[in-house]
Amino acid sequence: MSDCPVVSVSKLSKVYYYGKNNKLTALDNVDLELPRKSMSCLVGPSGSGKTTLLHILGLIDTATKGSYKFNGKEITGLPESELTAMRAENIAFMFQENYLITHLTSLENVLLPIIQIRKLTASDRRKAITLLSEMGIGECINQRVSNLSGGQRQRVCIARALMKSPQLIIADEPSASLDSATTISILHLFQSILEKHNCAMIISTHDITVIDFFSNSIIRIKDGRIIQ
Ligand SMILES: Nc1ncnc2c1ncn2[C@@H]1O[C@H](COP(=O)(O)OP(=O)(O)OP(=O)(O)O)[C@@H](O)[C@H]1O
Numbered sequence: 001m002s003d004c005p006v007v008s009v010s011k012l013s014k015v016y017y018y019g020k021n022n023k024l025t026a027l028d029n030v031d032l033e034l035p036r037k038s039m040s041c042l043v044g045p046s047g048s049g050k051t052t053l054l055h056i057l058g059l060i061d062t063a064t065k066g067s068y069k070f071n072g073k074e075i076t077g078l079p080e081s082e083l084t085a086m087r088a089e090n091i092a093f094m095f096q097e098n099y100l101i102t103h104l105t106s107l108e109n110v111l112l113p114i115i116q117i118r119k120l121t122a123s124d125r126r127k128a129i130t131l132l133s134e135m136g137i138g139e140c141i142n143q144r145v146s147n148l149s150g151g152q153r154q155r156v157c158i159a160r161a162l163m164k165s166p167q168l169i170i171a172d173e174p175s176a177s178l179d180s181a182t183t184i185s186i187l188h189l190f191q192s193i194l195e196k197h198n199c200a201m202i203i204s205t206h207d208i209t210v211i212d213f214f215s216n217s218i219i220r221i222k223d224g225r226i227i228q
């Protein structure tokens, strides 16, 4: 099972219906594979379907038709409760807004996803501290997020995303508020994470720094179709 792609999507479509007779095809027959340790960059104009695709891959939304295998398992038609459990266990999200709780410390933010589901253990704390140190912000562990820079906050987000050892990391325009030097250092961090954690990653972006970095693993989308 661990050799199969994390994500395998075939002929996936998403149609939104408005009223009785109007419909909008946000995704049109998308085929896509995300192997382990791969990092892909989703690029396309505004409204081309990037967020829609990421939400479906992240099990936040479902497709209108087509097949989606996650870790080799067909998820089409699974009950909502099963999808929610799969998502909680296997998928980490990073958004343009980082949704950190600014009056809490870095460490508390990283521990939050665990606190929400069970009692904390000493090993959770050790893991969170190790992750923050790996992100290069070991000295900020007990600082409130409100006192951190944009790049430091993004690193807290990555550490928080890694707390549950995800199979798939999904980032929707994660660099929107970062300067290009910080963006590059975070992309390098992502690369080392993939190697170490054996997961896959997909990032959507309009940011030329990110697009240049990915140059040979770009997925272009236009009007809901993958064009490259
Ligand atoms: N919940 C929804 N209901 C109806 N239409 C939607 C919904 N979500 C998205 N759409 C439509 O689907 C199309 C794709 O939207 P999507 O948000 O995926 O684009 P995007 O590529 O992420 O754009 P951006 O770069 O601006 O974030 C758009 O035409 C949008 O208006």
Ligand SMILES: [Mg+2]
Residues within 6 Å of the ligand: 050, 051, 052, 172
């Ligand atoms: Mg979007």
